[in-house]
Amino acid sequence: MTLHPAGTWLPPHQQQALYGVAHVDGIVDALSRALETYFRIEPLQIERRFTETEELAVLVGVTPPPPATNLLFADALNAARNSLEHALYAEVVHRLGRPLTMQEARALEVPAVDTPDAFDAWARVKHRGSLGLLQVGEELRDRVHRLQPFHRTDPQAHPLQRLVSHTNYAKHREPAVALTRVGRVDKDSDLARKPVGHRDIVDVGDVLASVPKGARELFSIWPDVVVQRPHTGEWITLMKEVGEIVDWVRTLALPILTMGRWDLPHIPPDLDITRTHESFDAAWKAAGSVPAAKRMQNRVAAQQLRQSMLELLADAYGESSREGFARWIDELDDDAAMALFQPALERSVRSDGRTLAHDFASWAREAGVISV
Numbered sequence: 001m002t003l004h005p006a007g008t009w010l011p012p013h014q015q016q017a018l019y020g021v022a023h024v025d026g027i028v029d030a031l032s033r034a035l036e037t038y039f040r041i042e043p044l045q046i047e048r049r050f051t052e053t054e055e056l057a058v059l060v061g062v063t064p065p066p067p068a069t070n071l072l073f074a075d076a077l078n079a080a081r082n083s084l085e086h087a088l089y090a091e092v093v094h095r096l097g098r099p100l101t102m103q104e105a106r107a108l109e110v111p112a113v114d115t116p117d118a119f120d121a122w123a124r125v126k127h128r129g130s131l132g133l134l135q136v137g138e139e140l141r142d143r144v145h146r147l148q149p150f151h152r153t154d155p156q157a158h159p160l161q162r163l164v165s166h167t168n169y170a171k172h173r174e175p176a177v178a179l180t181r182v183g184r185v186d187k188d189s190d191l192a193r194k195p196v197g198h199r200d201i202v203d204v205g206d207v208l209a210s211v212p213k214g215a216r217e218l219f220s221i222w223p224d225v226v227v228q229r230p231h232t233g234e235w236i237t238l239m240k241e242v243g244e245i246v247d248w249v250r251t252l253a254l255p256i257l258t259m260g261r262w263d264l265p266h267i268p269p270d271l272d273i274t275r276t277h278e279s280f281d282a283a284w285k286a287a288g289s290v291p292a293a294k295r296m297q298n299r300v301a302a303q304q305l306r307q308s309m310l311e312l313l314a315d316a317y318g319e320s321s322r323e324g325f326a327r328w329i330d331e332l333d334d335d336a337a338m339a340l341f342q343p344a345l346e347r348s349v350r351s352d353g354r355t356l357a358h359d360f361a362s363w364a365r366e367a368g369v370i371s372v
Contacts, residue, residue, distance in 0.1 A: 008284040020083035022271035031072035032296035074170035112164040159248035169230040183224025243293030302334035305341040328367035
């Protein structure tokens with residue numbers, strides 16, 4: 001866990017924002033771990049088939065993601081939207097110096113509109129306009145105004161528009177609909193040359209990869225769990241969607257709503273809110289700064305590196321060495337695996353044999369595969 005080094009800048013009446021962010025992060029973490037478990041069952045069913053000249057890998061089936069995927073995705077975004085609404089409510093109560101009436105509380109929300117005129121109409125609605133804090137020239141109005149989708153070239157892609165669209169859909173219709181597809185197919189020997197964002201979208205029955213009969217080639221075939229944006233119909237990688245939206249809420253929307261600034265240390269997301277801390281400042285400092293979606297990315301990347309390096313090492317030292325190397329590799333934490341293996345994998349792609357051989361020999365000694 002990377003601890004957040006700075007002290008809190010949240011004013012006392014906005015301290016609930018830290019715990020709201022931690023709650024969202026906990027839900028995203030549960031979602032990420034459910035997906036990791038799902039990926040371990042190898043949801044893509046692939047069958048080997050042969051022609052006269054080639055060996056083919058054909059997609060013959062896809063196991064759908066677990067029901068928790070849809071529900072946790074919706075829960076995370078609902079909690080993120082709640083954190084915005086709570087921050088606005090706390091700011092209004094603080095500035096007015098009195099509780100809100102039931103009508104005022106019901107009228108208070110963070111809107112997502114695509115034109116300045118629509119925002120003006122929102123601010124004038126009875127029980128909002130009467131507050132006096134959302135009139136032209138008021139600081140709080142400016143803060144809410146700055147968050148609006150119409151400030152972007154593409155308002156439909158704005159994080160607030162996506163947040164409101166997803167949460168409205170989940171509230172009034174059903175949880176988000178997620179499905180699994182093939183995200184990309186990498187020939188391992190070409191890994192460094194394929195763009196990171198490249199996608200190879202295929203259907204059941206399609207050929208994912210082919211090699212000449214008798215040839216030996218390793219392929220990595222990645223499942224991609226995607227979710228549909230209700231307002232555009234676009235299918236987006238689920239963890240990317242939730243990660244981008246909750247990061248926008250945490251790093252930009254909440255600072256602007258609570259302080260009128262975005263150039264502040266980010267609210268740290270990774271906090272255990274099941275325990276009591278000595279003080280709010282102690283809780284802030286105890287929180288980790290890496291969000292759940294990024295933590296999942298790091299875990300998955302480290303595991304992929306472990307698998308790739310185990311194959312390279314077993315190939316170099318023989319199949320009898322696999323068990324020893326596997327035991328040693330499993331003992332490495334994610335940070336250690338990334339630090340050791342990422343540079344080595346890059347060297348293998350560059351065919352930097354001398355340095356790679358030195359690394360392999362050192363690791364073989366550590367793993368007890370060869371004598372010191």
